[in-house]
Each structure stands twice: as C-alpha cells, then as structure tokens.
Amino acid sequence: MKVNPTYQTKDQLLELYNKPLLELVFEAASIHRQYHNPREVQMSSLLSIKTGGCPEDCGYCPQAARYHTDVDAHKLMTVESVVEQAKNAKANGSSRLCMGAAWREVRDNRDFDNVVEMVQEVNNLGMEVCCTLGMLNEQQAQRLKNAGLFAYNHNLDTSPEYYGDVISTREYEDRLNTIENARKAGITVCSGGIIGMGEAVEDRVGLLMSYMKMENPPESIPINALVAVEGTPLEDQKPIEQWEMIRMVATTRIVFPQAIVRLSAGRTKMNKEAQALCFLAGAGSIFAGDKLLTTPNPDFNEDKEMFDILGLIPKVPFKDAEQPVSLPDEKIEDRKRNEALRAKELEVARAQAVHNGFEPRKIKTVDSQA
Ligand code: SAM
Numbered sequence: 001m002k003v004n005p006t007y008q009t010k011d012q013l014l015e016l017y018n019k020p021l022l023e024l025v026f027e028a029a030s031i032h033r034q035y036h037n038p039r040e041v042q043m044s045s046l047l048s049i050k051t052g053g054c055p056e057d058c059g060y061c062p063q064a065a066r067y068h069t070d071v072d073a074h075k076l077m078t079v080e081s082v083v084e085q086a087k088n089a090k091a092n093g094s095s096r097l098c099m100g101a102a103w104r105e106v107r108d109n110r111d112f113d114n115v116v117e118m119v120q121e122v123n124n125l126g127m128e129v130c131c132t133l134g135m136l137n138e139q140q141a142q143r144l145k146n147a148g149l150f151a152y153n154h155n156l157d158t159s160p161e162y163y164g165d166v167i168s169t170r171e172y173e174d175r176l177n178t179i180e181n182a183r184k185a186g187i188t189v190c191s192g193g194i195i196g197m198g199e200a201v202e203d204r205v206g207l208l209m210s211y212m213k214m215e216n217p218p219e220s221i222p223i224n225a226l227v228a229v230e231g232t233p234l235e236d237q238k239p240i241e242q243w244e245m246i247r248m249v250a251t252t253r254i255v256f257p258q259a260i261v262r263l264s265a266g267r268t269k270m271n272k273e274a275q276a277l278c279f280l281a282g283a284g285s286i287f288a289g290d291k292l293l294t295t296p297n298p299d300f301n302e303d304k305e306m307f308d309i310l311g312l313i314p315k316v317p318f319k320d321a322e323q324p325v326s327l328p329d330e331k332i333e334d335r336k337r338n339e340a341l342r343a344k345e346l347e348v349a350r351a352q353a354v355h356n357g358f359e360p361r362k363i364k365t366v367d368s369q370a
C-alpha cells in the first residue's frame with residue numbers, strides 16, 4: 001500500500017494532521033509497525049561536495065550566492081576526499097551517503113564526470129548512494145543510474161500555493177520534471193519538504209497532496225524543520241514547535257505507509273523526548289554526523305546515546321531494494337584511455353630524447369637556487 005486509501009482529500013489530511021496528538025501518534029505508530037521494523041532507524045550521512053555560490057534564490061538556503069551568509073563558495077571536492085569521507089561515515093555506522101551540490105542544475109562537464117565517479121566508488125563501498133544536484137534531465141539521470149546511484153533527492157519543499165513565496169528562480173513544475181526524470185531512469189526518489197517557513201498547515205498537507213497525486217510516490221520523504229540562517233530572507237523565522245515536527249512526521253507516515261520518513265534538518269532544536277515521539281510516529285532515518293550540508297547537526301556520540309536509550313538499531317544498507325551494479329561509464333573510460341595513451345607517448349618521447357643524447361630537463365627548485 002503506497003498511499004493510504006483512507007485519506008484522499010486535502011480536508012481529510014487536514015483533519016488527520018490536527019487530530020489529538022496522541023491519537024495521531026498512535027495511528028502512525030500502528031501503521032509503522034505493519035510495514036517497518038520499528039527498532040530500525042537508518043543513519044545517513046550528508047556530504048556537501050560542492051558548497052555555496054548557487055545562482056538560485058531559495059529563501060531558506062545559506063548557499064545561495066545572492067544572500068550574505070557565512071558560507072563561502074568552494075570548488076567540487078575531489079573523488080579521493082569524497083571516498084575518504086564516505087569511509088569515515090560508514091565506520092561511524094552510516095549505511096547511506098547523500099552528496100549535495102549547490103547547483104541549479106547538472107551540466108554535462110568534467111564536474112559531472114567526477115560526480116559519476118564518486119557514485120561508482122561509494123556504491124562499491126557497499127553504501128546506498130544518494131545525490132542532490134539540482135535539476136537533471138533523463139540522460140543525466142540514466143548516467144547516474146548506470147554508475148550505481150540508489151536515490152535522487154529533489155524536494156518540492158512546500159505546497160504549490162506557497163512555493164512562489166519562497167523561490168522564484170525555478171518552478172514547481174521544473175521540480176516535478178526532475179523527479180520524473182530520476183524515476184524514468186529507475187532511480188528511487190527521495191523528496192520532501194521544510195516546515196517552519198511561515199507556511200500554513202494547509203501548505204504542509206498540500207505538499208503531501210503533491211506526492212499523493214504521483215503515480216509512484218517517493219520511496220523516501222525527508223521532513224526538515226527550517227534552519228533559519230542569518231543573511232537569508234527567512235533568518236527571522238521563529239523555530240517551529242517540536243509538536244509540529246511530530247505531527248508532520250506522523251501524518252506523512254500514515255499517508256505513505258511504505259515510504260521511509262526521514263527526520264531531517266532541525267534536530268539540534270529538538271530534545272530526545274520529541275525525537276523519540278517522531279520515531280514512535282514512524283521516522284525511519286536521521287542524518288548522522290555533526291554537520292548537515294553547511295549547518296550543525298547533533299554529533300555521532302549524542303545520537304549513539306539516543307539510540308541506546310531508545311533501543312534503536314542502525315538499519316543496514318539495501319534492506320528495501322537490491323544494491324545497484326556500477327557499470328563502467330563510457331566517458332570516464334574514454335578519458336582514462338586517452339590519459340594512459342598520452343602518458344605512454346610522453347614516456348616514449350622522453351626515452352627517445354635520452355637515446356638521442358638529450359639530457360632530461362632539470363627543474364630548478366627554490367633550494368637549488370639558494
Ligand atoms: N541544490 C540542490 C537543490 O536545491 O535541489 C541540492 C541541495 S539543497 C541544499 C537540498 C535541500 O536542502 C533543499 O531542497 C531544502 O529542502 C533543504 N534545505 C536547504 N537549506 C535548508 C535550511 N536552511 N533548512 C532546512 N532545509 C534546508
């Protein structure tokens with residue numbers, strides 16, 4: 001049961017969201033137990049592989065170039081450093097790595113080739129690989145799929161009605177298209193939203209309605225509480241009540257019984273008791289590690305203590321679907337062949353030069369000049 005047939009209209013969803021809290025949590029917990037092991041919670045790590053300097057105007061985002069925040073723009077990380085970070089995350093118990101790039105959209109350039117290589121390498125470590133790179137077309141999605149991508153994250157963020165109050169540089173429809181492209185390539189979809197941006201409860205359930213209308217709703221639905229960052233248009237938003245996060249998690253769980261509901265950004269403002277209610281109400285995952293993409297998150301030890309207190313166990317990778325196979329990527333293989341060829345040519349030219357009596361050129365170092 002991908003969508004719960006009991007709740008079909010916006011009014012029914014509103015009524016559900018506003019139910020007496022413990023009734024709502026009880027209903028969510030009952031459904032959660034039918035489809036999931038309630039002790040298992042996936043630990044997923046986030047890694048910002050390309051930080052800051054984004055041309056978009058998402059009102060919540062510290063990485064938008066136009067807002068004056070503490071986030072500096074960086075180049076894309078190297079494949080080697082991503083692999084190192086992935087190994088650390090795995091050693092700390094994470095079974096999934098979500099790589100985020102502050103891009104409006106994916107472009108077919110060397111950076112994307114490197115992301116494809118990152119996906120191959122991290123998948124070969126035995127972790128579920130998720131990417132969130134902005135908009136992407138069908139061919140790009142297919143390339144990521146072939147590399148072994150398990151999930152693509154692209155959030156609708158809020159209802160279609162409230163969306164325009166938060167973002168103007170890309171349409172709701174664009175987001176739906178990107179989700180569709182990932183879906184067509186056979187990648188699982190991770191898509192959710194943010195609460196606490198000044199929206200009404202109608203917008204929170206409006207977001208869920210958007211997913212209900214899909215032929216295939218997302219396998220993974222992250223629920224974020226706004227992290228209000230200084231310098232962004234939403235910097236003055238008051239933190240939402242923890243009860244709202246519990247209600248949103250519970251409502252999402254009831255409406256999409258099979259999806260993994262992710263208790264995402266905003267946990268530094270939540271106590272363990274409120275998080276416990278979220279797990280009871282069906283949250284099946286957290287982001288682990290002391291940083292989300294650019295903002296703070298509880299550290300590993302804090303979460304380990306919480307797991308111990310609540311009797312939770314980290315979920316192993318690929319419990320719900322098979323591990324994708326990483327196939328060789330034509331473009332990367334071509335480049336590697338060309339590089340090897342050029343290196344060989346250089347070697348031959350050097351050997352020829354030595355054979356003809358030319359000394360290989362000595363490079364002066366600062367020391368030898370002294
Ligand atoms: N640039 C890509 C995009 O927008 O699709 C990927 C990265 S973007 C940071 C991924 C998601 O993080 C956003 O869609 C939003 O839901 C979430 N996010 C960003 N800033 C946030 C904040 N301050 N508080 C809560 N969630 C946030």
Ligand code: DTB
Nearest residue numbers: 100132222264265292293294295
């Ligand atoms: C999602 O829904 N939340 C994560 C992940 N998907 C990419 C991102 C949260 C980012 C919070 C703000 C920051 O750290 O920059």
Ligand code: SF4
Nearest residue numbers: 054056058061064102
């Ligand atoms: Fe750019 Fe993504 Fe941030 Fe929007 S959410 S400004 S697209 S990095």
